[in-house]
Amino acid sequence: MSESLKPGAMRDFTNSNHGRRRVRRSRRGILLLEAVLALAIAGILLVTIMWIVDGALEMSNEMADDGRQHMTQEALIAFLGRNFSQLPGNAEMELLRNDAGSHFLSDLTFQNVPTSFSWSGQALSAEAVQISTVPTRSGDLDVVLRYYEEAILDDSDSTANVNAEPVAEIILLRDVFWFEWWARDGRAVNDEDQGYTETWDVQGRLPIQMELRVKFDENSDEIVHHFWLPPKLNPETVMRSQRRAAPQQRQGAGGRGSSGRDSGRGSSGRDSGRGRDGGGDRRGGGGSSRTRSTPPASGGGSRPGPPGPGAPGR
Numbered sequence: 001m002s003e004s005l006k007p008g009a010m011r012d013f014t015n016s017n018h019g020r021r022r023v024r025r026s027r028r029g030i031l032l033l034e035a036v037l038a039l040a041i042a043g044i045l046l047v048t049i050m051w052i053v054d055g056a057l058e059m060s061n062e063m064a065d066d067g068r069q070h071m072t073q074e075a076l077i078a079f080l081g082r083n084f085s086q087l088p089g090n091a092e093m094e095l096l097r098n099d100a101g102s103h104f105l106s107d108l109t110f111q112n113v114p115t116s117f118s119w120s121g122q123a124l125s126a127e128a129v130q131i132s133t134v135p136t137r138s139g140d141l142d143v144v145l146r147y148y149e150e151a152i153l154d155d156s157d158s159t160a161n162v163n164a165e166p167v168a169e170i171i172l173l174r175d176v177f178w179f180e181w182w183a184r185d186g187r188a189v190n191d192e193d194q195g196y197t198e199t200w201d202v203q204g205r206l207p208i209q210m211e212l213r214v215k216f217d218e219n220s221d222e223i224v225h226h227f228w229l230p231p232k233l234n235p236e237t238v239m240r241s242q243r244r245a246a247p248q249q250r251q252g253a254g255g256r257g258s259s260g261r262d263s264g265r266g267s268s269g270r271d272s273g274r275g276r277d278g279g280g281d282r283r284g285g286g287g288s289s290r291t292r293s294t295p296p297a298s299g300g301g302s303r304p305g306p307p308g309p310g311a312p313g314r
Contacts, residue, residue: 073216076143076172081227084210087113089232092153093207095183095200103141106181107132111153124167128152131172133179143173154203177215184209186231204234 087093092111097104108131115126126147133141146166154160173179183200186208200207210227 069216072173077225080212083113084227084229087206087229087232089234091206092155092203093200094153095181095198097181097198100135102139103133103135103178104180105133105135105141106179108181109153111151111155115147124149126167130166133176136175138175140175140177141179142171143176143179145170145172173216175217177218177220178213180213182211182213183207184211206231 087110090112094107094109096107096109098106109128110130111128113126113129115129124147127150128148130146130148130152132144132146134144136142147168148164149167150161150164152160152162152164182196182198184195184207185197188195196211206229208229208231210229212225212227213222214225215222
Protein backbone atom coordinates (compact mmCIF):
# COMPACT_ATOMS: atom_id res chain seq x y z
CA MET A 1 0.00 0.00 0.00
CA SER A 2 1.64 3.24 -1.13
CA GLU A 3 1.91 6.11 1.15
CA SER A 4 0.32 9.36 0.11
CA LEU A 5 2.69 12.29 -0.28
CA LYS A 6 2.10 15.36 1.63
CA PRO A 7 1.85 18.72 -0.10
CA GLY A 8 4.96 20.01 1.65
CA ALA A 9 6.98 17.03 0.55
CA MET A 10 5.93 17.59 -3.09
CA ARG A 11 7.09 21.18 -2.96
CA ASP A 12 10.48 20.09 -1.55
CA PHE A 13 10.91 17.58 -4.37
CA THR A 14 10.07 20.20 -7.00
CA ASN A 15 12.52 22.69 -5.50
CA SER A 16 15.26 20.08 -5.51
CA ASN A 17 14.71 19.40 -9.23
CA HIS A 18 14.87 23.11 -10.03
CA GLY A 19 18.13 23.34 -8.05
CA ARG A 20 19.71 20.51 -10.04
CA ARG A 21 18.76 22.20 -13.32
CA ARG A 22 20.34 25.46 -12.16
CA VAL A 23 23.58 23.65 -11.23
CA ARG A 24 23.71 21.99 -14.67
CA ARG A 25 23.07 25.30 -16.43
CA SER A 26 25.77 27.06 -14.34
CA ARG A 27 28.24 24.31 -15.11
CA ARG A 28 27.54 24.67 -18.85
CA GLY A 29 28.15 28.46 -18.60
CA ILE A 30 31.52 27.98 -16.88
CA LEU A 31 32.70 25.57 -19.59
CA LEU A 32 31.82 28.07 -22.35
CA LEU A 33 33.73 30.86 -20.57
CA GLU A 34 36.74 28.63 -20.22
CA ALA A 35 36.65 27.86 -23.97
CA VAL A 36 36.49 31.57 -24.80
CA LEU A 37 39.41 32.31 -22.50
CA ALA A 38 41.42 29.44 -23.97
CA LEU A 39 40.81 30.71 -27.51
CA ALA A 40 41.85 34.22 -26.47
CA ILE A 41 45.04 32.96 -24.85
CA ALA A 42 45.84 30.81 -27.88
CA GLY A 43 45.32 33.81 -30.17
CA ILE A 44 47.63 35.96 -28.07
CA LEU A 45 50.29 33.27 -28.05
CA LEU A 46 49.96 32.79 -31.80
CA VAL A 47 50.29 36.53 -32.46
CA THR A 48 53.33 36.70 -30.15
CA ILE A 49 54.99 33.79 -31.91
CA MET A 50 54.32 35.30 -35.32
CA TRP A 51 55.74 38.62 -34.15
CA ILE A 52 58.87 36.92 -32.86
CA VAL A 53 59.30 34.93 -36.07
CA ASP A 54 58.76 38.04 -38.20
CA GLY A 55 61.32 39.97 -36.16
CA ALA A 56 63.83 37.13 -36.48
CA LEU A 57 63.32 36.99 -40.26
CA GLU A 58 63.68 40.75 -40.56
CA MET A 59 66.86 40.68 -38.49
CA SER A 60 68.31 37.86 -40.57
CA ASN A 61 67.49 39.74 -43.77
CA GLU A 62 69.17 42.88 -42.42
CA MET A 63 72.25 40.86 -41.47
CA ALA A 64 72.32 39.28 -44.92
CA ASP A 65 71.99 42.72 -46.56
CA ASP A 66 74.77 44.09 -44.35
CA GLY A 67 76.95 41.12 -45.26
CA ARG A 68 76.35 41.61 -48.97
CA GLN A 69 77.00 45.33 -48.66
CA HIS A 70 80.22 44.68 -46.75
CA MET A 71 81.35 42.19 -49.39
CA THR A 72 80.56 44.71 -52.12
CA GLN A 73 82.58 47.37 -50.33
CA GLU A 74 85.54 45.04 -49.88
CA ALA A 75 85.32 43.99 -53.53
CA LEU A 76 85.34 47.65 -54.60
CA ILE A 77 88.43 48.39 -52.50
CA ALA A 78 90.20 45.34 -53.93
CA PHE A 79 89.16 46.31 -57.47
CA LEU A 80 90.52 49.84 -57.05
CA GLY A 81 93.77 48.67 -55.46
CA ARG A 82 94.42 46.13 -58.22
CA ASN A 83 93.78 48.62 -61.00
CA PHE A 84 95.83 51.38 -59.39
CA SER A 85 98.84 49.09 -59.06
CA GLN A 86 98.54 47.96 -62.70
CA LEU A 87 98.38 51.40 -64.32
CA PRO A 88 100.83 51.60 -67.24
CA GLY A 89 103.53 54.26 -67.46
CA ASN A 90 101.73 56.21 -70.19
CA ALA A 91 98.41 56.41 -68.33
CA GLU A 92 96.79 59.82 -67.99
CA MET A 93 94.75 60.76 -64.91
CA GLU A 94 92.52 63.67 -64.05
CA LEU A 95 90.73 64.39 -60.77
CA LEU A 96 88.01 67.05 -60.68
CA ARG A 97 85.88 68.14 -57.73
CA ASN A 98 82.62 70.09 -57.63
CA ASP A 99 81.00 71.55 -54.52
CA ALA A 100 77.31 70.58 -54.59
CA GLY A 101 76.41 72.09 -51.21
CA SER A 102 75.79 69.06 -49.02
CA HIS A 103 78.34 66.91 -50.87
CA PHE A 104 81.49 67.13 -52.94
CA LEU A 105 81.05 65.50 -56.34
CA SER A 106 84.20 64.05 -57.92
CA ASP A 107 85.19 62.70 -61.34
CA LEU A 108 88.28 60.49 -61.46
CA THR A 109 89.25 59.76 -65.08
CA PHE A 110 91.87 57.37 -66.46
CA GLN A 111 93.02 57.17 -70.07
CA ASN A 112 95.42 54.92 -72.00
CA VAL A 113 94.47 52.12 -69.66
CA PRO A 114 93.85 48.79 -71.43
CA THR A 115 90.30 47.88 -70.45
CA SER A 116 88.05 45.29 -72.02
CA PHE A 117 84.65 44.15 -70.81
CA SER A 118 81.50 42.39 -71.96
CA TRP A 119 78.31 44.42 -72.35
CA SER A 120 75.03 42.80 -73.47
CA GLY A 121 76.99 39.81 -74.72
CA GLN A 122 79.38 41.93 -76.81
CA ALA A 123 83.10 42.32 -76.17
CA LEU A 124 84.04 46.01 -75.94
CA SER A 125 87.22 47.94 -75.21
CA ALA A 126 87.35 51.33 -73.52
CA GLU A 127 89.68 54.19 -74.31
CA ALA A 128 88.92 55.95 -71.02
CA VAL A 129 87.38 54.97 -67.67
CA GLN A 130 85.74 57.34 -65.19
CA ILE A 131 84.63 56.87 -61.57
CA SER A 132 82.04 59.51 -60.68
CA THR A 133 79.75 60.34 -57.77
CA VAL A 134 76.14 61.16 -58.66
CA PRO A 135 73.62 62.69 -56.21
CA THR A 136 70.41 60.79 -55.55
CA ARG A 137 66.92 61.87 -54.50
CA SER A 138 67.51 60.64 -50.97
CA GLY A 139 70.40 63.08 -50.57
CA ASP A 140 73.10 60.41 -50.71
CA LEU A 141 75.53 59.52 -53.50
CA ASP A 142 75.84 56.72 -56.03
CA VAL A 143 79.31 55.67 -57.17
CA VAL A 144 79.20 55.09 -60.93
CA LEU A 145 81.76 53.51 -63.27
CA ARG A 146 81.65 54.80 -66.86
CA TYR A 147 83.37 53.45 -69.97
CA TYR A 148 84.23 55.64 -72.97
CA GLU A 149 85.21 54.50 -76.44
CA GLU A 150 86.80 57.86 -77.24
CA ALA A 151 89.56 59.83 -75.55
CA ILE A 152 88.17 62.40 -73.10
CA LEU A 153 91.58 63.72 -71.92
CA ASP A 154 94.27 65.52 -73.88
CA ASP A 155 97.50 63.57 -74.28
CA SER A 156 100.40 63.27 -76.71
CA ASP A 157 98.47 61.06 -79.14
CA SER A 158 94.87 62.31 -79.01
CA THR A 159 92.71 65.33 -78.34
CA ALA A 160 89.89 65.18 -75.82
CA ASN A 161 86.31 64.88 -76.99
CA VAL A 162 84.48 66.70 -74.22
CA ASN A 163 81.09 65.80 -75.70
CA ALA A 164 81.74 62.04 -75.70
CA GLU A 165 79.02 59.90 -74.14
CA PRO A 166 79.80 56.77 -72.11
CA VAL A 167 79.22 53.51 -73.92
CA ALA A 168 78.43 51.71 -70.65
CA GLU A 169 77.64 52.71 -67.08
CA ILE A 170 77.66 50.55 -63.94
CA ILE A 171 76.58 51.55 -60.42
CA LEU A 172 79.23 50.27 -58.03
CA LEU A 173 77.73 51.54 -54.75
CA ARG A 174 74.33 52.96 -53.85
CA ASP A 175 73.34 55.52 -51.21
CA VAL A 176 76.82 56.39 -49.93
CA PHE A 177 76.99 59.23 -47.41
CA TRP A 178 80.21 60.66 -48.87
CA PHE A 179 82.94 59.51 -51.26
CA GLU A 180 85.98 61.79 -51.68
CA TRP A 181 89.34 61.45 -53.47
CA TRP A 182 92.67 63.11 -52.62
CA ALA A 183 95.83 62.92 -54.75
CA ARG A 184 99.36 63.06 -53.35
CA ASP A 185 102.13 64.58 -55.44
CA GLY A 186 105.36 62.58 -55.44
CA ARG A 187 107.41 65.78 -55.63
CA ALA A 188 105.98 67.01 -52.32
CA VAL A 189 106.01 63.80 -50.29
CA ASN A 190 107.81 65.37 -47.35
CA ASP A 191 105.37 68.29 -47.18
CA GLU A 192 102.24 67.19 -45.32
CA ASP A 193 100.40 70.45 -46.11
CA GLN A 194 101.18 70.56 -49.83
CA GLY A 195 101.38 66.82 -50.42
CA TYR A 196 97.64 66.14 -50.86
CA THR A 197 95.48 68.00 -53.34
CA GLU A 198 91.78 67.91 -54.17
CA THR A 199 92.33 68.03 -57.93
CA TRP A 200 94.89 66.63 -60.36
CA ASP A 201 95.39 67.73 -63.96
CA VAL A 202 99.14 67.22 -64.52
CA GLN A 203 99.68 65.82 -68.00
CA GLY A 204 102.28 63.09 -68.43
CA ARG A 205 102.70 62.37 -64.71
CA LEU A 206 100.72 60.41 -62.12
CA PRO A 207 100.48 61.03 -58.39
CA ILE A 208 102.38 58.69 -56.16
CA GLN A 209 99.37 57.95 -53.91
CA MET A 210 95.58 58.24 -53.93
CA GLU A 211 93.59 58.61 -50.72
CA LEU A 212 89.93 57.59 -50.55
CA ARG A 213 87.69 58.87 -47.76
CA VAL A 214 84.32 57.14 -47.70
CA LYS A 215 81.41 56.96 -45.28
CA PHE A 216 78.85 54.42 -46.37
CA ASP A 217 75.99 55.72 -44.22
CA GLU A 218 75.37 58.48 -41.74
CA ASN A 219 75.80 56.25 -38.68
CA SER A 220 78.90 54.39 -39.85
CA ASP A 221 82.52 55.36 -39.26
CA GLU A 222 84.66 57.09 -41.85
CA ILE A 223 87.01 54.75 -43.73
CA VAL A 224 90.32 56.06 -45.09
CA HIS A 225 92.15 53.90 -47.61
CA HIS A 226 95.41 54.60 -49.46
CA PHE A 227 96.34 53.31 -52.91
CA TRP A 228 99.97 53.45 -54.05
CA LEU A 229 100.75 54.13 -57.69
CA PRO A 230 104.26 52.72 -58.30
CA PRO A 231 106.27 54.83 -60.78
CA LYS A 232 106.72 53.12 -64.16
CA LEU A 233 108.52 53.93 -67.38
CA ASN A 234 106.47 55.45 -70.14
CA PRO A 235 106.67 53.04 -73.10
CA GLU A 236 106.17 55.93 -75.53
CA THR A 237 109.21 57.73 -74.08
CA VAL A 238 111.27 54.54 -74.29
CA MET A 239 110.29 54.00 -77.93
CA ARG A 240 111.12 57.59 -78.86
CA SER A 241 114.53 57.37 -77.18
CA GLN A 242 115.25 54.10 -78.98
CA ARG A 243 114.27 55.65 -82.31
CA ARG A 244 116.57 58.59 -81.68
CA ALA A 245 119.44 56.35 -80.62
CA ALA A 246 119.10 53.97 -83.61
CA PRO A 247 120.56 56.38 -86.30
CA GLN A 248 123.40 57.34 -84.00
CA GLN A 249 124.20 53.69 -83.38
CA ARG A 250 124.17 53.01 -87.13
CA GLN A 251 126.44 55.99 -87.77
CA GLY A 252 128.77 54.88 -85.00
CA ALA A 253 128.90 51.36 -86.38
CA GLY A 254 129.63 52.70 -89.89
CA GLY A 255 132.37 54.98 -88.57
CA ARG A 256 134.01 52.15 -86.66
CA GLY A 257 133.88 49.93 -89.75
CA SER A 258 135.45 52.55 -92.03
CA SER A 259 138.11 53.42 -89.48
CA GLY A 260 138.92 49.75 -89.14
CA ARG A 261 139.28 49.37 -92.89
CA ASP A 262 141.40 52.51 -93.09
CA SER A 263 143.60 51.40 -90.23
CA GLY A 264 143.97 48.01 -91.88
CA ARG A 265 145.07 49.59 -95.09
CA GLY A 266 147.48 51.92 -93.29
CA SER A 267 149.00 49.21 -91.19
CA SER A 268 149.48 46.91 -94.17
CA GLY A 269 151.21 49.72 -96.07
CA ARG A 270 153.41 50.57 -93.13
CA ASP A 271 154.25 46.92 -92.59
CA SER A 272 155.14 46.46 -96.22
CA GLY A 273 157.27 49.58 -96.03
CA ARG A 274 158.98 48.32 -92.94
CA GLY A 275 159.53 44.98 -94.62
CA ARG A 276 161.31 46.58 -97.52
CA ASP A 277 163.38 48.82 -95.29
CA GLY A 278 164.20 45.93 -93.05
CA GLY A 279 165.39 43.96 -96.05
CA GLY A 280 167.68 46.81 -97.03
CA ASP A 281 169.03 46.99 -93.52
CA ARG A 282 169.64 43.30 -93.47
CA ARG A 283 171.44 43.55 -96.74
CA GLY A 284 173.42 46.47 -95.38
CA GLY A 285 174.20 44.60 -92.21
CA GLY A 286 172.56 47.08 -89.84
CA GLY A 287 169.40 45.15 -88.94
CA SER A 288 168.86 44.39 -85.26
CA SER A 289 165.29 43.06 -85.15
CA ARG A 290 164.43 40.77 -82.23
CA THR A 291 161.92 38.72 -84.14
CA ARG A 292 163.24 36.39 -86.70
CA SER A 293 161.43 35.69 -89.90
CA THR A 294 161.44 32.32 -91.52
CA PRO A 295 164.02 32.30 -94.29
CA PRO A 296 162.64 31.80 -97.76
CA ALA A 297 163.14 28.56 -99.54
CA SER A 298 166.22 28.21 -101.71
CA GLY A 299 165.76 28.67 -105.35
CA GLY A 300 165.53 32.42 -105.67
CA GLY A 301 162.61 34.68 -105.44
CA SER A 302 161.88 38.31 -104.88
CA ARG A 303 162.66 38.19 -101.17
CA PRO A 304 166.37 38.50 -100.20
CA GLY A 305 168.21 35.48 -98.99
CA PRO A 306 169.82 34.97 -95.61
CA PRO A 307 173.01 36.91 -94.96
CA GLY A 308 176.30 35.26 -95.73
CA PRO A 309 178.82 34.05 -93.24
CA GLY A 310 180.53 36.76 -91.31
CA ALA A 311 177.63 39.12 -91.58
CA PRO A 312 176.08 40.40 -88.33
CA GLY A 313 173.16 38.42 -87.01
CA ARG A 314 169.68 39.56 -87.65
